[in-house]
Amino acid sequence: xxxxxxxxxxxxxxxxxxxxxxxxxxxxxxxxxxxxxxxxxxxxxxxxxxxxxxxxxxxxxxxxxxxxxxxxxxxxxxxxxxxxxxxxxxxxxxxxxxxxxxxxxxxxxxxxxxxxxxxxxxxxxxxxxxxxxxxxxxxxx
Numbered sequence: 001x002x003x004x005x006x007x008x009x010x011x012x013x014x015x016x017x018x019x020x021x022x023x024x025x026x027x028x029x030x031x032x033x034x035x036x037x038x039x040x041x042x043x044x045x046x047x048x049x050x051x052x053x054x055x056x057x058x059x060x061x062x063x064x065x066x067x068x069x070x071x072x073x074x075x076x077x078x079x080x081x082x083x084x085x086x087x088x089x090x091x092x093x094x095x096x097x098x099x100x101x102x103x104x105x106x107x108x109x110x111x112x113x114x115x116x117x118x119x120x121x122x123x124x125x126x127x128x129x130x131x132x133x134x135x136x137x138x139x140x141x
Contacts, residue, residue, distance in 0.1 A: 001033040001139065002077075004100040006093075006110035007044050009129055014049065014068050015058040021129040024109070025068070028075050032136050035076035036103035040095060042069060079103035087121065090114040100124050107132060 005024065013025040028035055048054060049065045081098045088094050093114050100108050105124050109132045110116060118126055127135070 001106045001136070002036055002103060003033045003132070004036050004096050004103065004105045004108045006096055006108070006112055006115065007041065007048060008111060009109055010045055010068070010072075011048055011054070012111075014064060015054070015060060021111075023133055024129055025071065027133070027136055029071055031075060032139075035072055036079050036099055036105055037072060037076050038079050038081055038095070038099050038102075041099060042072065045069070045072075077103065087118070088114050089117070097121050107135070 009021050009024060012019065013021045013023075016022055017025065027033065046065060046069065049060050049068070054060055079099050079102045081095075081102045083098060083101060085094045085097050085101070087097055090112075093110075093112060096108055096110065096115060097118075099105070101122055101124070108115065108121070108124055108126045109129055110126055111128060115126050116128070120126055
């Protein structure tokens with residue numbers, strides 16, 4: 001399964017590995033899906049994880065950031081976006097749709113209502129982390 005994951009889900013999975021979205025990174029580590037990314041998505045993740053408020057509040061270290069980026073690079077596939085989109089209520093979220101379309105994603109995982117309100121885009125479902133994990137479980141059955 002080819003998957004685009006919203007940055008907020010990756011951040012939550014890292015800072016709360018035993019939380020409801022923590023299994024997303026665990027399933028990626030186990031190779032249950034392919035993570036699609038662009039350089040700008042990785043840069044956004046590193047930026048968010050490097051913010052002093054995140055580092056101090058959740059104890060995120062430089063090694064934590066390096067480890068998660070290494071996992072994403074190992075289990076991921078770089079995508080080159082060739083088409084600019086202006087679909088989302090929040091223009092900053094268009095990059096997830098662009099990545100999904102360019103990478104021929106099967107699914108977009110997000111908790112962001114600005115994306116979720118679309119339900120799907122060009123045939124690519126936009127689902128919550130819980131729905132995504134259930135779909136991975138259904139594939140194994």
